[in-house]
Amino acid sequence: MELGGSGFFLFLFVAFAVVVVAKSVKIVPQQMAFVVERLGKYSRTLQAGPTIIIPFMDQVRYRHTLKEIVLDIPEQICITRDNVQVNVDGVIFFRVMDPSRASYGVANYQQAIIQLTQTTLRSEIGKMDLDRSFEEREKINSAVIMAIDHATDPWGVKVLRYEIKSINPPRDVLDAMEKQMRAEREKRAKILESEGDRDSKINRAEGIKQETIKASEADRQRSINEAEGTASAILAIAHATADGMKKIAEVLGTTGGREAAELRVAESYIKEFGKFAADANAIIVPATASDMSSMLGTAFSVFDRLKKITPAK
DSSP states (O other), X not given: OHHHHHHHHHHHHHHHHHHHHHHHEEEEOTTEEEEEEETTEEEEEEOSEEEEOOTTTEEEEEEEEOSOEEEEEEEEEEEOTTSOEEEEXXXXXXXXXXXXXXHHSOSOHHHHHHHHHHHHHHHHXXXXXXXXXHHOHHHHHHHHHHHHHHHHGXXXXXXXXXXXXXXXXXXXXXXXXXXXXXXXXXXXXXXXXXXXXXXXXXXXXXXXXXXXXXXXXHHHHHHHHHHHHHHHHHHHHHHHHHHHHHHHHHHHTSTTHHHHHHHHHHHHHHHHHHHHHHOSSOOOOOTTTTOHHHHHHHHHHHHHHHHHHSOOO
């Protein structure tokens, strides 16, 4: 009986020792923090790794993850500045920075963050019209983060990001917005069409203007060219006539030149007088038509004057 009793006490001692060791050694996982109380009062925070505590006096009261926590914010009704009800939901990202303050600063920091986010979001949505609430999501997100981060600092929690997932107006508001957008699109289409028609007319008018200018310039250049050609022709004829007259004057001064000229003038006279005689409508007869010598004398008096005017070479 004594052996049996000592064995029993030995078993109890071993069991007690195992319990004491089990309660004394705590292994904290990575990215976790344990808050230890000693006799009901905060003692210390255990970081990752094995740690020894005093059994029956120290107790792990809270366990916190140090990882980034993603918390879904339930959908809620918000009223915009223009009195439109919208359903808004979002998601918030935060991290426990001080486990002791997260344990004793607030009873449930996650629930507190959800409530604080919803109230702040309602306040920010109420400051702007419905149209701006769609355009300024970044501004709303930043305002919510600043407000919540300031409020959660005593809790040992750091808010990292907040994102609005959706903003859902009522069905009738959506229909009205769709009609408004359709009207805006039709308005822009008509404006673009009218601007295109205006530009087309301007381009056509500009083309006609340029064409008219080019045509007038072409007519002007053609007239100038024709005038220059006519002037050149007249000048060439004048030079040729002058040269011919000089040649005639030179030939008249040579031996036999006057007799050849008289023969040529007489032939031309007879030929031209024959043309007049052949005209059936009228016959022009000079007063001295039968006096050939008188006509030749008159003609050669001109030649004599030309010969005197022409300088000798």
